[in-house]
Amino acid sequence: MSAKEVAQVVLGGEELFILDVRNETDFIDWKIEGRSVQIINIPYFDLIDGVDPALVQIPDGKPVLVVCAKEGSSMFVAEQIAEAGRSNVSYLEGGMKSWSEYLEPVKVADLSGGGELYQFVRIGKGCLSYAVLSKGEAAIIDTNRMMDQYENFLQAKGAKLVHTIDTHLHADHISGGRALAEKYGATYHLPEKDAGEVTFHYEKLEEGKDIHVGSERIIVQPIYSPGHTIGSTSFIIDNKFLLSGDILFIESIGRPDLAGLAEDWVGDLRETLYSRYKNLSEELIVLPAHFGKTTELGEKGLVSGRLGDLYKQNPGLNITNEDDFRKTVTENLPPQPNAYQEIRQTNMGKINPDEEEQREMEIGPNRCAVHDN
Numbered sequence: 548m549s550a551k552e553v554a555q556v557v558l559g560g561e562e563l564f565i566l567d568v569r570n571e572t573d574f575i576d577w578k579i580e581g582r583s584v585q586i587i588n589i590p591y592f593d594l595i596d597g598v599d600p601a602l603v604q605i606p607d608g609k610p611v612l613v614v615c616a617k618e619g620s621s622m623f624v625a626e627q628i629a630e631a632g633r634s635n636v637s638y639l640e641g642g643m644k645s646w647s648e649y650l651e652p653v654k655v656a657d658l659s660g661g662g663e664l665y666q667f668v669r670i671g672k673g674c675l676s677y678a679v680l681s682k683g684e685a686a687i688i689d690t691n692r693m694m695d696q697y698e699n700f701l702q703a704k705g706a707k708l709v710h711t712i713d714t715h716l717h718a719d720h721i722s723g724g725r726a727l728a729e730k731y732g733a734t735y736h737l738p739e740k741d742a743g744e745v746t747f748h749y750e751k752l753e754e755g756k757d758i759h760v761g762s763e764r765i766i767v768q769p770i771y772s773p774g775h776t777i778g779s780t781s782f783i784i785d786n787k788f789l790l791s792g793d794i795l796f797i798e799s800i801g802r803p804d805l806a807g808l809a810e811d812w813v814g815d816l817r818e819t820l821y822s823r824y825k826n827l828s829e830e831l832i833v834l835p836a837h838f839g840k841t842t843e844l845g846e847k848g849l850v851s852g853r854l855g856d857l858y859k860q861n862p863g864l865n866i867t868n869e870d871d872f873r874k875t876v877t878e879n880l881p882p883q884p885n886a887y888q889e890i891r892q893t894n895m896g897k898i899n900p901d902e903e904e905q906r907e908m909e910i911g912p913n914r915c916a917v918h919d920n
Contacts, residue, residue, distance in 0.1 A: 548612060548637045550649035554670050556610075557581035557841075558651065558848035564609045566601055566628075568594060568620050569643070577911045579614065579646060579671070580841045591620040598627040610635045617642040644906055646671035650696045652678075653849045655834065658785045660762035665700075666834060667691070668848045673838050673913040674720050675850055677790060681761025686710035688765075688782070688790060689717070689836045690724040692905060697727060708733045710758055712765070714792030714836055715779040716741035718887040719913040721905050722894050725749070738778030746896035752780050772823060774816025775801030775915070789831040789854060794819055796835045797843040797852045799916035800863030802880055813873050820864060829855025839916045863917055876917050885911040 548556075556563050557579070565586040567574050574588040589601050601624070605611055611633065615621035621638040629636045639646060649671060655664040662681030669675070669691055677688040678700065685706040687697055690713070701708060708731040711724035715738060725747060728735035736758065737749040758765040765782050772781045775793040779801070782790040793801040800820060803812040831854045838850045845851060858864050866872040886908040892898045893905070900908065 549640045550645040550671070551651070553579070553612065553639060553646065554649055554651050554668075554848075557584060557670065558668075558844065562609055563612055564606060565612045565614055566605065566624070567614045568624050569614070569616055573616070577643075579643075582841065585609075591615060591624065594624055594627070598624060598631060601628065602631055602633070605633065607633075611637070613638045614646075615639075615642050617644055643671070644910070647910060648672075648691075648693050648906075650676070650691065650693060651848055652700055653847050655788065655832075655849065655851070656785075658763050660764075660785070662761055662763040664784060664788060666849060666851075667697075667700075668844070668850065669720075670844075670848065672720060672909065675834070675836050675838065677834065679760045679763055679765060679784060680704055680706050681763040683707055684709045684761040686712060686758060686760045686765060687724070687727065688712045689714055689792070690722055690727055692721040692723040692726075692909075694723045694727050694730070697723070707731070709760060710734050710736060710765075712736040712752070712758065712782075714738075714781065714790065715776040716745075716891060716894055717793075718891045718894075719837070719915050720909055721890055725896075738776075738780045740773070740778030741776050742778070744895050744897070752778075772819040774803055774812055774819045777812060777815070779819075783831070787830075787832060789824075789827065789833050790836075791824075791833050792836045793915045795824065795833060795857065795861075795863075796837060796839060796916050797833065797850060797857065798861060799839060800861070800876070801915060802917050803876055810877060813876055816876060817869065817872055824854070825858070827854060829853070829858070833857060837913050837915050839913070880917060881914045883914060885909070 560583050562583045567588045568591040570590050613621040613625040625636050625638040650667040650669050653666045655666050665678040667676045679686045685708050690711050711728040713724050725735045734750050736752050739751045772779050772794045779792050779794050803816050833852050833854050843850050
């Protein structure tokens, strides 16, 4: 099964039994999850002499998917299980590396100016990016590095790329925004306060300097929303949708420690969440740059939430005591994303790892939220 086929099974809520044959440490750190997914872990080396330890745990009548890091081990184990008489057995093509890189485009809405808004769900990594389309033009926000998938989407839509935008300098994944903009002669936008050390030209995101795509307007208020990074910027589209970057998620809030300045930025984070966002319309639909748990995936995989509902349900928005808030966002946080310092350096243009090195840097969950333990 390809990553696309697995993603559509998972997002569609179909039953799937997964045998993950990676080592236990990698499995605990990061796995395929879904509301109708049942998964077990038996390391490959425990199955080399025979798949009997797996056969006794695999239920009859359910589709079985064998998963490993790159493909080879899962192919071998799947073949052995099939030879043992089990049917409907597959392996994940390209392994967990391909799972990490697949983007599922989900339509968010038609826009009032005749355009469309799409969310790209990177289900294996928890990253979310967006495309605004209008009158043959397109903008992509928080672009991942897998440019070909955006290119294929834009080609199918007959749209010309005119803008790429990053809400902040990412630390969990390598941005493809600058490279994609350079390839198509588009404008790359980045918050100035996050760009102090970058080595390339960019267009500053500035409050009141809106970005136009066809007949649609991306309002860069910007709701300037520091906290996760000092330059973190939010956008409002069509007066209905709040693109919150990594400041606010559906079930959590952004962590302020990935640049090593948590104590300095915690006040900014609280000001953004408890004042700036609080003054916005409760009817805005929040579209974040990440999700941490599969429970945040809605219909067809869309990750979204009404701002007013988040103020009632999101634990990060309901810490009334300022000292308690400070402790929450600076202490007992989840582990930091893998290779996040190298990822930041790459996104600044200071280092230029090759494609395989970039893959290795990104393997694992995003861990950008406070509550993603």
